[in-house]
Ligand SMILES: Cc1cc2nc3c(=O)[nH]c(=O)nc-3n(C[C@H](O)[C@H](O)[C@H](O)COP(=O)(O)OP(=O)(O)OC[C@H]3O[C@@H](n4cnc5c(N)ncnc54)[C@H](O)[C@@H]3O)c2cc1C
Ligand code: SF4
Ligand code: SF4
């Protein structure tokens with residue numbers, strides 16, 4: 001999943017470069033992006049594993065309406081990562097199940 | 104502000120317009136929105152909008168959002184809070200979770216405007232929740248708001264306006280759209296939008312659907328099938344497509360839960376997208392103090408969402424202050440009716456009728472109405488907009504008033520060629536990219552001006568591929584000039600043989616790096632070809648003997664045209680006038696043994 005560098009209509013004014021962690025792996029993001037968008041830019045599509053069928057799921061609506069993007073963020077479960085901005089040093093994990101601690 | 108006069112739930116076009124109307128009359132307004140920035144769906148829409156110039160037609164969605172936000176910011180008694188989710192609507196207040204501070208506030212507004220928009224419909228097929236299956240809105244968010252590509256090759260499901268527009272936007276961002284699948288037997292969206300994607304060469308497969316998304320942790324393929332007239336899969340037609348992204352654009356459904364919690368009655372009206380809050384023409388729900396506007400009140404589009412927002416806002420002013428600008432209110436209602444009076448809104452009209460909101464259909468003009476043949480030789484626009492849709496920027500943008508859509512905004516445009524000066528403004532303004540410039544020349548060639556919103560923008564004198572209505576290559580052509588437009592719809596003027604002039608509708612620009620290979624068989628680079636031309640090898644046959652370009656096993660199939668285009672670019676001679684050299688058999692590398700064996704078979 002790449003970032004668009006040149007676009008015929010749009011100019012992307014990206015914020016400050018920041019780092020965050022996905023499953024303890026350091027990744028780069030820009031301030032002002034959502035967690036889900038930043039993960040996509042780093043090639044991560046699978047955001048959670050469902051409680052019942054253990055199915056991988058990812059971004060679907062991107063506007064906070066479907067719960068497909070729930071992740072564990074800084075120890076807090078059930079965060080809708082599509083409408084939550086990524087922050088410097090944030091620790092993000094795939095949510096497995098209903099949001100009981102994954103460790 | 105615990106007790107604002109008006110609390111607006113949702114900061115999309117509908118909510119912002121409602122807030123603006125109320126703020127203008129001095130009401131204290133609080134707008135809350137879940138997203139990290141306001142503007143709703145508008146912020147990711149990069150295409151120019153249809154509709155009426157008074158409601159930002161021909162302006163790109165994201166720019167409309169900016170304008171509305173700027174207007175709202177003029178009023179100091181308005182607060183706009185993002186990352187704020189409305190949790191519920193109770194009789195004693197509306198709890199809103201401010202996610203930034205992780206705390207909840209309870210508001211008791213005098214009036215409530217619910218403008219929460221819609222959510223994407225979900226389609227049932229195997230593995231429809233696999234990462235890489237996105238709603239169209241999500242693809243737009245990633246791509247247009249954050250500048251991140253959702254994947255490399257996409258299968259689009261649904262050929263309504265959203266499916267068509269998002270396909271076009273994906274192509275603009277450099278993503279391949281493998282196909283658009285449509286279950287019914289006709290394209291759902293506006294014809295101008297469909298034409299726009301077809302000429303990019305994106306196939307629209309009618310009577311087709313997806314059966315399964317393939318992949319373990321992420322999509323890497325899809326199983327598709329043809330459907331019969333009753334939408335049942337036709338056995339034996341299943342096939343696999345190699346793609347990494349599935350984009351679902353099968354419609355939206357109103358997000359009306361909060362209206363229901365407030366006690367408002369909902370009704371299932373499929374024409375409007377699902378369960379919709381009953382409301383009157385003032386946008387008031389069955390609960391006196393609760394109003395709705397935009398997609399939540401029935402799926403339509405942004406222009407109507409804005410008008411509805413304003414209507415709701417004015418009525419809220421009337422409720423609280425006892426009066427409002429009645430003339431303006433009436434005008435807004437009339438505009439809304441006019442908008443919905445055309446054939447493309449017939450579904451909306453029958454949906455609204457189910458809650459006793461009757462809109463009269465209007466008579467409209469449709470079909471091909473412009474005869475441009477009589478003005479042979481004059482530089483003039485060819486308008487390929489034959490379907491009655493609510494749109495008129497061509498009319499309002501023409502500086503000399505040569506184009507008329509007329510009273511009914513749904514009518515097709517009629518042009519008076521005797522007035523037209525050939526300035527090309529209409530072609531840059533048309534949101535459907537349905538206006539092409541055209542001029543026959545004396546030398547058997549024609550000048551065709553193509554609205555072009557892609558990268559790279561070709562240079563004057565460059566050779567490009569001229570493509571037709573289905574993206575097929577018709578010929579190569581030289582760029583005569585490029586007129587750059589502030590709204591980024593550039594017009595690329597090409598010279599093509601006149602007999603192709605009416606069919607050339609798009610271009611394909613190949614950007615050649617100097618060091619890249621032009622002839623893969625003989626490993627010859629662009630730079631080498633250019634150097635040879637400058638040394639004086641200006642004939643294809645000579646170039647071929649000198650460089651061995653196109654003498655490899657492919658027989659020149661990959662490199663002949665490219666070499667000719669460089670030659671044309673360097674020498675200024677149109678490709679059509681250049682000799683392509685002899686096309687020697689065999690066309691593919693084949694052993695003599697094979698030819699012999701084949702010959703025997705045909706003889707038996
Ligand atoms: C791909 C695409 C292309 C389109 N093209 C066109 C076009 O060419 N012309 C046109 O006229 N229309 C077009 N539309 C339609 C148009 O965008 C929508 O009709 C319009 O945005 C509806 O406006 P709205 O304000 O009702 O909803 P939205 O724009 O969806 O805004 C709703 C807002 O409410 C917020 N919200 C929702 N729930 C809550 C909650 N519980 N708490 C707080 N906030 C909440 C959301 O975050 C959102 O910001 C297109 C739509 C799409 C998806
Ligand atoms: S080319 Fe110019 S003058 Fe002619 S119709 Fe278009 S806008 Fe009007
Ligand atoms: S030709 Fe006119 S009415 Fe048709 S899409 Fe273009 S601007 Fe709209």
Ligand code: FES
Pocket residue numbers: 058059060061062063064065066067068069070080081082083
């Ligand atoms: S992707 Fe739907 S809630 Fe986040």
